[in-house]
Amino acid sequence: MKEKAVVQMVDVRKSYGSQEVLKGVNLSIIEGKTTVIVGGSGQGKSQIIKHILGLIRPDSGSVIVYGRDISNISKKELKKIRTNFGVLFQNAALFDSMTVFDNVALPLRERTKMSEHEIKKIVSEKLVMMDVEGTNEKYPAQLSGGMRKRVGLARALVLDPKIIFFDEPTTGLDVKKSNEIYRVFSKTQKDLGYTAVIVSHDVPKIFNLADYVALLYNGVVQGRGPSGENQLSDSPMTPEEFQLSDNPIIKEFVETTMGPLYLSEMEV
Numbered sequence: 626m627k628e629k630a631v632v633q634m635v636d637v638r639k640s641y642g643s644q645e646v647l648k649g650v651n652l653s654i655i656e657g658k659t660t661v662i663v664g665g666s667g668q669g670k671s672q673i674i675k676h677i678l679g680l681i682r683p684d685s686g687s688v689i690v691y692g693r694d695i696s697n698i699s700k701k702e703l704k705k706i707r708t709n710f711g712v713l714f715q716n717a718a719l720f721d722s723m724t725v726f727d728n729v730a731l732p733l734r735e736r737t738k739m740s741e742h743e744i745k746k747i748v749s750e751k752l753v754m755m756d757v758e759g760t761n762e763k764y765p766a767q768l769s770g771g772m773r774k775r776v777g778l779a780r781a782l783v784l785d786p787k788i789i790f791f792d793e794p795t796t797g798l799d800v801k802k803s804n805e806i807y808r809v810f811s812k813t814q815k816d817l818g819y820t821a822v823i824v825s826h827d828v829p830k831i832f833n834l835a836d837y838v839a840l841l842y843n844g845v846v847q848g849r850g851p852s853g854e855n856q857l858s859d860s861p862m863t864p865e866e867f868q869l870s871d872n873p874i875i876k877e878f879v880e881t882t883m884g885p886l887y888l889s890e891m892e893v
């Protein structure tokens with residue numbers, strides 16, 4: 626089956642005052658796959674996610690979601706498109722005054738007309754899936770950091786979104802807990818088949834999960850070739866292609882974050 630881009634950013638530019646953050650971003654998100662966005666702090670990774678969610682509009686260029694350019698559509702249409710999205714931000718953003726059950730049930734109560742009976746069934750399913758069953762009546766403050774992230778993920782999944790965005794989902798967790806979270810991602814993605822977009826610093830670990838990798842540097846997604854700094858809009862790179870890229874900026878990133886050891890392992 627031919628791969629389908631569910632999101633395409635085409636030459637997206639965004640400035641704040643005199644600071645040009647995005648300088649012509651091209652990025653395709655492929656259906657049913659995991660795309661990982663990497664890059665230094667402040668490069669604009671979260672800006673990319675916010676553009677796709679329609680929280681920010683580009684100064685120029687297009688953000689195409691399921692074939693619709695969302696850069697200048699009405700609020701109502703945007704709202705409809707957003708029903709496809711699930712989001713898990715850095716701090717999991719649970720409501721402290723609500724129980725785990727109520728936190729996960731919230732999107733169902735706000736966005737659907739389901740009965741409490743149906744809600745209970747779905748919430749329980751998702752909590753089991755995330756391996757946090759039995760926490761229904763607990764408050765977020767009573768949970769460990771890893772459990773909070775799992776509950777956040779359960780909430781992100783509760784409306785069965787087609788695309789899920791994770792912006793630095795393991796921030797604040799130790800290595801073991803981060804690995805557990807990535808295992809949960811990997812498993813749920815296989816089970817549910819959603820499209821995932823993950824912003825992460827956890828290189829090289831995250832490469833095991835990634836189908837595609839995009840390095841944001843100097844306001845653009847870096848392309849694979851030696852002088853093609855700007856990626857073509859329909860040209861996502863696999864982790865293997867990324868690691869073997871001739872682009873000097875990608876080479877440098879691979880060497881500093883993954884080290885020569887990893888490269889030599891690849892060559893064996």
Ligand SMILES: Nc1ncnc2c1ncn2[C@@H]1O[C@H](COP(=O)(O)OP(=O)(O)O)[C@@H](O)[C@H]1O
Nearest residue numbers: 641642646664665666667668669670671672673
């Ligand atoms: N509302 C805003 N006003 C001014 N500058 C902003 C705003 N939002 C983001 N920026 C700037 O955009 C740049 C990229 O931010 P961000 O996407 O959060 O980076 P990253 O997620 O890669 O760490 C930063 O330099 C930040 O200061």
Ligand SMILES: [Mg+2]
Nearest residue numbers: 670671672792
């Ligand atoms: Mg960020």
